[in-house]
Amino acid sequence: MASSETIRILNIQRMSTEDGPGLRTTVFFKGCPLRCEWCHNPESLSYSLEKEWIETSCIRCLICLKHCPEGALSLVDGQIIINRNLCSQCRKCVVNCPTEAMKALGVDKDVDWLFQDLIKDKAYFGTSGGVTFSGGEALIQAKAAAVLAEKLKSAGIKVAIDTCGHVPYHHFEMLLPHVEMFLYDLKLIDSKQHEALTKEPNQLILDNLIRLNQAKKTIWIRTPIIPGATDNETNITGIASFIKENQICFERWELCAFNNLGKDKYRRLGIPWRYDEAKLMEKKTMEQLTMAARKVFGDEERRIIWTGATRLEEN
């Protein structure tokens, strides 16, 4: 019997090396409760179905224009323009596009279908790898996610949740019996700044982490280091103190350097991006912030590391 649960996802990424230990298959869920200004996956923010046009894939056959019942598409200077106010997300353009230049963002997939797809790489997971639910935010679709995680667990696959933490705690509780670990984002320790830059205060996130800590799951903390937003020592030592004071048991804390690769995604979605011209972090800053975090726990703290690309030095 097919399960009736479905999950709205963006895509599935196999042989992922960046979403937890070992080799993993990552499911990107669609929809997120936060609106971080620096988000590099803007297509994951809205739970609504969306679409984008990829210029390099387009052969300008204009079949999409002919199939659009709303007249939401037009060709201007060789560019296909999507009028998002007119578009009803009927997806006729996507279905009829011969090249996948008109690309659906978001698709509802049956849990059984997802399970069958996610177990395909079990041989590569080994002892440390597995499946990661990422996004977007997997926990806003916690009920279906729990059904999927349970199936995966009974197939011997370890599940990790990459979460922003901003969901009611009972969403965590639904997943707890079936998952091994959490990749937990802590972005800003100051709640007002958090609200200013992500549209939500951080109280729920911090409270949830304290409660999750009792569940004895593996926890990796992640802090995006964003220029002018999270990249100051006060913030990092603040987060560090919070972790220390609440005795959050973490296996790793990653400071993830801002990346500018979201730029084209914003352009394609027709959304202006505040970080359009922002430069990558300097390696020196990443090192300083890592040291600052380590200092709170003692200088030999090897669980705290930084990752990502930094500015190329001028030669």
Next chain:
Amino acid sequence: MSENKLMKEPKNLSFRVKWLRDFYFEGTKRNWNNQYTCYSTGTEWDFLFDETTYYIVPETIPFYQTFTSSTLQAAKTIPLPDDFWQHSLKERRALFFREVCGKHLPVELLPYDLLCGGRFNMMTSHCLLKSEAKKRAKATTGKKGARNALLDYYYYGFGNVGSTCGHLIPYYQRVLDQGFVSIHKELEDRYFSMSDKEKKGSKGAQIRAMMIASETPKILAERYREKCLEKAGKESDSLRKEELKLMATNLERVPWNPAKDFYQAVQSLWLTHMLVMAEENYPGPGVSFGRLDQYLYPYYLESKKAGISDDMIKEILGCFWFHCNTAYDAQIRVGNNGITAGFGQLFNLSGRDKDGNDQSNELTYLFLEVIDEITPMLEPKPNVRLHKNTPEPLLDKVVDMIANSQGAPFLLNFDERSMAGMLREARLAGKTDLINEANVHEYACVGCLENTMVGNDRSGTVDNNLYFYKAVELALNEGQDLVPKHNDLTGKVLPIKRHGPHTEPTREMLTFRDFIDAVKIQTSFLIKHSVDLYEKSEAIRAKYGNTPYLSTLIKGTAQSAKDVTEGGAELRFVTIEGVTFATTIDSILAIKYLIYDTKECDFDTLKDALIHNWEGYEVLRAKAINKAPKYGQNNEEADELARDFMEFFAEECWKHKTKSTDRQFRPGMLSWNYWASAGFILPASPDGRKQGEFFSNAICPANGRDINGPTANSNSVGMALGGKSPEGDFEDYVNYLPNGASHTITFNASLLNNPDHKDKFKAFLRGYIENGGSALQINVLDPEMLKDAQEHPEDYKHLLVRVTGYNAYFVTVGRELQNEIIARESHGKF
């Protein structure tokens, strides 16, 4: 940016090895090289160059006349014994080779070198009588000869076929352990047990020829020994003097007698091996060494006990590496040091035993160290065998070397999948007495990656290269070509004609089943066509191209008293290597999608599109490329079709044997570089490929179609080979291709840039052992490839950019950011 900072550099080389390596790379500036030396009987009908050896590279045909004349012109006529022409052809060939090696081959020593044996590239007389030469000429270049038949076959787009040399692993271990003296003794015994009638016939001639041949290494070793002593006498440096004396001592013993230590074993191996290349008149066409770390290990232990240092072992191996590379000197004046993909002396490292235990030893790691230090240097080509119990340290070393070398300096072979293929072969060919659960782990690889047994197996692994896609072309047009072809040699148009059986017209193919049936009928025909053409050159080689020296090193020849070229080996196979696999599967899938499933078009429209190379059919082409399922994405429908087709291909191959030499045909998927040239000969294909674009390579998905990444790609490859089943050929592994299948994956450099990621890569390899194919070449993405992706995004749809939490395909990223990514890859800073 001209300088690639990630290029691997040699390191830690001793003075001696560095000197020899540098000397090698001086190329044509060297005062010594191993260009062909040529030797003739001096008869007016004599010839040296054997064109059948090169039939599998039909592009060379225009040069045959030049090769034939220039080798003759360069040839030295050597004096022959008075009764030479009274002997059988087999004996004449053996005698001629012995005369050349014993009296005429220049015997030289290079400074610092620890091994004797150079100048093995030679062209020797065929030693034919006038009447024989005439008959052979008719069989090769006559109107109905092998050459013309091949040209038709090639330019009509079937592939290429030719009985060639090499591609086997001689029983070198026997020479090391027992010496040629034991081989000679066995031959003597065999001869004296023959009846007079047998002695007078071909069998007697064969054994006599092999006896003559088995003395050749002894005679040559003696010449080198004298040279060493002569040099030692003049040498003022006392250390070098001692070295030269030791070399002379070694040659006094080997290869005629068993080797006593590691140094003697390597000297014995080299001289024995180089004479195989010399006799075949072709430098290292896949004449491979087998499992060097296993059969040299007892000698290593012996020498270690006697106090030899690992450094000295590495010096000896460094000299061995140098000698192997001089094979390329054959064509040194062609440029690029004469390096060509047509050579390849392979050897294996590691692997499991019959109980699944890993067989790596100290020597395995020492070999890897030598490779790591001397790379980039192409010969001999290492192939590391991995399996379920491969220990972590070996995998660590393998991954480190891949990370530091811009791609693996070796090929990886996967035991479980490979052994499954070999056991299946044993069962289907009725050879379970020679290949079975107890010995299949002793398999090794020849040529590029082809699995064979060692010392008794002639599997002809490059002799038949068949373009599967031709079956689709024929199925689309009732067994006829879809478009006319061209003979590039004569410039003549080859009109559309019926080659295959008359399968039904496409308008009557009401179901997809009808179409696939037609493709299968045409595939059977392709195989039969290949088998028939092969017979021509195989019979020529069997009759006129015997190699008695090589035969002394192959089990079965003494017993059967047949030359290895006559089918004398215990295991006699010839492999049909399928080419254009993924493009063919994708084309069938595209037809199913466009014509049967979605009814986007009918057959006539599609055929018109193919005939017009998709011009005017851009939308249909885009649908074929983007909408139809593809092999290589771990898609069940596509992978099942691939598996079903592979199984069918394999079954058809097993139905045939050669008439002249009793060799069983078997399936494989090597496809060397034919997928490139095939793209120009064959028309556009339903998967969206245009004429002139490359076909898919070996068992790999078509270029850029593996959009679900390396794990999905590998799963598809494993599935195409048969996947896993409770009735597996070995454990639960199924493998339709005993030869194995060439699989290449290109990885982003960022995947290997820190210890964390190296562990992840090891996890990939462990997964590949379970799910993947039989052999894997790992390439690492270089900046040039990224630049190419900017120009040809359609070929790189699979290329992924990942940074923590971020994911996107490279081709969808804007130009400016692409440039930044390229700059980062160039500096290894991801």
